[in-house]
Amino acid sequence: MILDFSVIWENLPQFLHGVRVTLQLLLISLAVGFVWSVPLALMRVSGSPWLNLPAWFYTYVIRGTPMLVQLFLIYYGVAQFEAVRASLFWPWLSDATFCACLAFAINTSGYTAEIIAGCLKTTPPGEIEAARAAGMSRLQMYRRILLPSALRRALPQYSNEVVMMLHATSMASLVTLADITGVARTISAQYFLPFEAYLTAGAFYLVLTFLLLQLFKAAERRWLAHLRPQRR
Amino acid sequence: MKKLFSLFGAILFVLASDAAMAEDKPLRIGIEASYPPFAYKTPDGKLAGFDYDIGNALCEEMKVKCRWIEQEFDGLIPALKVRKIDAVISSMSITDERKKSVDFSKKYYYTPGRLVMKAGSEVKDPLVDLKGKKVGVQRATIFDRYATDVFAPAGIQVVRYASQEEVFLDLAVGRIDASLADAVSIQFGFLQTEAGKGFATVGPAFTDRKYFGEGIGVAVRKGDTVLVEKFNAAIDAIRANGKYQEIAKKYFDFDIYGE
DSSP, X not given: OOOOOHHHHHTHHHXXXXXHHHHHHHHHHXXXXXXXXXXXXXXXXXXXXXXXHHHHHHHHHHHHSOHHHHHHIIIIIGGGOXXXXXXXXXXXXXXXXXXXXXXXXXXHHHHHHHHHHHHHHTOOHHHHHHHHHTTOOHHHHIIIIIHHHHHHHHHHHHHHXXXXXXXXXXXXXGGTOXXXXXXXXXXXXXXXXXXXXXXXXXXXXXXXXXXXXXXXXXXXXXXXXXXXXXXX | OHHHHHHHHHHHHHHHHHHHHGGGOOEEEEEOSOBTTTBEEOTTSOEESHHHHHHHHHHHHHTOOEEXXXXXXXXXXXXXXXXXXXXXXXXXXXXXXXXXXXXXXXXEEOOOEEEEEETTOOOSSHHHHTTTOEEEEETTSHHHHHIIIIIGGGTOEEEEESSHHHHHHHHHHTSSSEEEEEHHHHIIIIITSGGXXXXXXXXXXXXXXXXXXXXXXXXXXXXXXXXXXXXXXXHHHHHHSSHHHHHHHHHOSXXXXXX
């Protein structure tokens, strides 16, 4: 069997468009998910059960169900109800890109909240004592010390989450979107060349993953410099 | 080292016994079961439909044991190529494009393509009247091919789905404006169901031979002429002995074989 990449070459513009769709999905869902996850994380470390329990339940449900199920629930499931189709949300909910971004954002917010909450809990006691000694209020302490410190330490774990999300966006192809995987599926089906098409898709994801990791490496060098082993 | 050898031995044994069993291995037939009335699942999860019944009749006629293997439609030809299945009986149209990859038996039925939209939609020339509208098709079907080649350049937005059932779902809720699909599949899979109320087939019937082919046939691996001959003979036989008509009567009140 001979590999035939000429078809892939001819359809490269389609793949590049797919890269754009993938990046768009990834960036929107990460941004929304992150903004949503910070308050969730703060609720998760709160001593009050009224704050803690709802956040715990949210992250538990989100992390306890497959993202594909969440996506299908939002895309096909919600649309089933007449009331939803008649509501003013329908123009958004009828859009596949919106549904995918919503599902991805909800999903990543659950995981990100747990990552940040974990880092908040493992704040070195010295930092807290120093903040108290300096006479900071609770709000000041969270804003100036706890959150910045936790977010920095969350970077390595968060980079994993981002890469996982990049790969998870491939599910968008199941709700008609032409992301990298969607383009690969179409081309594989049109020319009966599954190996070439999916190999190309894999290569694109690999490059994107590499770029993302480089970005995070640079970020870690900048914001985690104080935690690196000292060179003598 | 000894362990390694015994492991090799075990593997060889398994491979050898596999080859020995190949003689009476059942014929593996691929089908996508979300295309009523041709192929679908009964509420208790069993396969059913015209394709399924015809396939079983053909196997009986050829005196071979058949095993049905479910697969998404766009994965059927790849599965055939990598020998995961031996034949496809899943309403697959015989087209020149596909003939480059697989061999086909003679047709076992023929239906045209139609557009389905909200009842009352006026479509005289699809290329003009559907401009800017969203038309849903099932990926890798002849309808996808036609829509991609003819509809898309005319400014019609083509939306691709994994199964025809998903197309109908989104048509019913209004995410897409129309679907290009098989006339009979539209009738039975959509218009006659609760979701299809208020929808109708509109515009012309699509029969362009280049895209819509010469009918639906059994697909087998390229070069598997023995199997093609067997299927052809079996199709002739069930057409002659009335078995075909008996099955067809179960599903359709018109002649599904075409002229």
